[in-house]
Amino acid sequence: MIKGCIFDLDGVVVDTARYHFQAWHRLARELGFNFTEEHNERLKGVSRMASLNILLEVGGLSLTDPEKQKLAAQKNEWYLEHIRKMTPADILPGVTEFLNLLRSVGKKIALGTASKNARIILTQIGLSAAFDSIVDGNRVANAKPDPEVFLIAAADLKLGPKDCLVFEDAIAGVEAAHNGGMKCIGIGHHDILKKADKIIPGFKEATLDLIEF
Numbered sequence: 001m002i003k004g005c006i007f008d009l010d011g012v013v014v015d016t017a018r019y020h021f022q023a024w025h026r027l028a029r030e031l032g033f034n035f036t037e038e039h040n041e042r043l044k045g046v047s048r049m050a051s052l053n054i055l056l057e058v059g060g061l062s063l064t065d066p067e068k069q070k071l072a073a074q075k076n077e078w079y080l081e082h083i084r085k086m087t088p089a090d091i092l093p094g095v096t097e098f099l100n101l102l103r104s105v106g107k108k109i110a111l112g113t114a115s116k117n118a119r120i121i122l123t124q125i126g127l128s129a130a131f132d133s134i135v136d137g138n139r140v141a142n143a144k145p146d147p148e149v150f151l152i153a154a155a156d157l158k159l160g161p162k163d164c165l166v167f168e169d170a171i172a173g174v175e176a177a178h179n180g181g182m183k184c185i186g187i188g189h190h191d192i193l194k195k196a197d198k199i200i201p202g203f204k205e206a207t208l209d210l211i212e213f
């Protein structure tokens with residue numbers, strides 16, 4: 001029986017994936033090339049610097065580390081312009097209800113994200129207190145598909161990997177959950193998240209059946 005649920009943040013709890021895309025798209029345009037939604041799938045779940053490296057690969061550019069630091073900081077500034085306007089109304093439909101449902105039956109709840117902006121986002125949307133553990137990009141050295149982020153979350157919850165279930169919208173995130181020995185529910189489309197153990201479009205209709213295997 002699943003005892004702990006670990007939620008990715010971007011694209012699962014909030015729709016920040018589109019803000020990430022807008023900021024990366026703007027950066028690519030300034031660098032002189034086009035960056036598509038399809039390219040963007042490769043960035044989901046991936047750390048800021050690893051995302052920049054993928055973007056530069058798409059554009060066929062090779063830059064120095066200081067140049068990359070500057071671009072990553074610029075992208076984050078553009079991204080934060082969106083984040084600072086977020087409110088509790090930006091929590092994706094059904095998420096708050098599902099978290100409350102899990103809590104009401106005694107499940108432990110963690111956040112497991114590559115984002116270094118997680119704390120700001122949780123404050124903006126008023127969801128900081130909903131998680132027993134928050135594992136963000138400041139606490140992990142190895143990016144998804146490495147399972148580190150979810151293994152730290154499970155350890156925080158004092159649970160083994162087999163007791164935990166991950167909710168993810170990214171291919172790298174589904175792989176990270178599996179690499180850590182956890183089952184994974186994909187949030188999104190079948191054609192992208194094929195490897196997930198179950199796939200739902202969002203939490204609107206989610207019931208406790210979802211966490212039964």
Ligand code: BG6
Pocket residue numbers: 009010020043044045046047048051076113114115116117118137170
């Ligand atoms: C992940 C997103 O959650 O966080 C990625 O899916 C993003 O797209 C990564 O690059 C890092 O986010 P941040 O907020 O630290 O730039």
Ligand code: MG
Pocket residue numbers: 008009010011012044045168169170173
């Ligand atoms: Mg995500």
